[in-house]
Amino acid sequence: MTIQVGDRIPEVPLQRIREGVEIIDTPTLFDGKKVVLFAVPGAFTPTCSERHLPGFVQHFEEFQARGIEVLCMSVNDPFVMQAWGQSQHVPDALLMLADGNADFTRALGLELDASAYGMGKRSRRFALYAENGTVKKLFVEAPGEFKVSSAEHMLEELAGT
Incomplete structure (x- = not known):
């Protein structure tokens, strides 16, 4: 089942690299914070x-x-x-998170089967806004589109936040 507005972010570990590979759980990323998470089907x-x-x-x-x-x-x-992230000159504070086995993606109900393109299981393109671990806004793209998950669209939706 796909995550919905009002749902809590599921508790799943993700990975990032700081001083080596680091495991970071979703409560650490979301609890007590305002967060925009956007997901892409594939880096590069x-x-x-x-x-x-x-x-x-x-x-x-x-x-x-x-x-x-x-x-x-x-x-x-x-x-x-x-x-x-390095190739795109991403600021250090914009976290680049790996969901290598798609565990978090599956927990969100936002998986995509891109096997026909040689990419296996991936995440659908989406963006969500959460406060204190609860989804307040969710924008999931239709296959092949890029409209509602953009930074610009999210900023419009968050006007006044």
């Missing part, structure tokens, strides 16, 4: 690298000014996420 893929992640990098300070943390997640390993 065209739309993800040319539009999705760059939009959040470009508008990162606007989210920070509103007290909102920004997290990027993909079903990739943490080394790929680190390399992608």
